[in-house]
Amino acid sequence: MGSISALATQAGALTTAGSWKGNTYSASDIVGAHAQGNAYVSGNRVYVTGYVRDTLSDGHGACLQIQAWYDDDFFPREEFVADTDGNNSSYEYFSLHFDASTIEEIWIQECLTESGDIWDTAPGWQVIVWP
Numbered sequence: 001m002g003s004i005s006a007l008a009t010q011a012g013a014l015t016t017a018g019s020w021k022g023n024t025y026s027a028s029d030i031v032g033a034h035a036q037g038n039a040y041v042s043g044n045r046v047y048v049t050g051y052v053r054d055t056l057s058d059g060h061g062a063c064l065q066i067q068a069w070y071d072d073d074f075f076p077r078e079e080f081v082a083d084t085d086g087n088n089s090s091y092e093y094f095s096l097h098f099d100a101s102t103i104e105e106i107w108i109q110e111c112l113t114e115s116g117d118i119w120d121t122a123p124g125w126q127v128i129v130w131p
Contacts, residue, residue: 020050020128022064022110027124031055033062033110035081037094039129045097046129048106053091054083061113065121066096069104076107084113105130 021036022029037050054062061084067076083092098106106129111121 026126028109028122028126030110030122032058032060032112035064035110041100044100046100046103047097049095051091051093052081052083060119063111063113065109065111067107068098070102071104072102082113
């Protein structure tokens with residue numbers, strides 16, 4: 001999964017924060033998209049901030065899929081951040097927050113878009129937050 005800093009659990013609470021990125025040649029990486037940012041705890045919330053950027057002038061946009069897995073859910077909360085310009089020059093910034101008391105893991109996956117839909121995805125996910 002590459003070397004990334006992430007949140008850790010200490011005495012039942014997420015306390016340590018760090019930066020993350022879709023590491024090149026990792027399971028969460030796809031050619032044509034790049035995402036990176038930070039994860040930190042403030043109050044009882046886990047914040048995941050950053051950007052996704054289109055890195056090829058190929059007509060496809062870039063997208064970041066984010067899944068937040070909670071200890072009381074069977075399905076994750078899913079978020080999508082897209083840079084749909086497809087022109088290798090723009091960034092889409094985001095800031096999301098999650099309940100720190102019940103979060104299990106937060107996963108990311110880069111993908112490509114076409115006509116507003118997901119066209120292709122990285123072959124796997126990268127865990128950026130875990131207990």
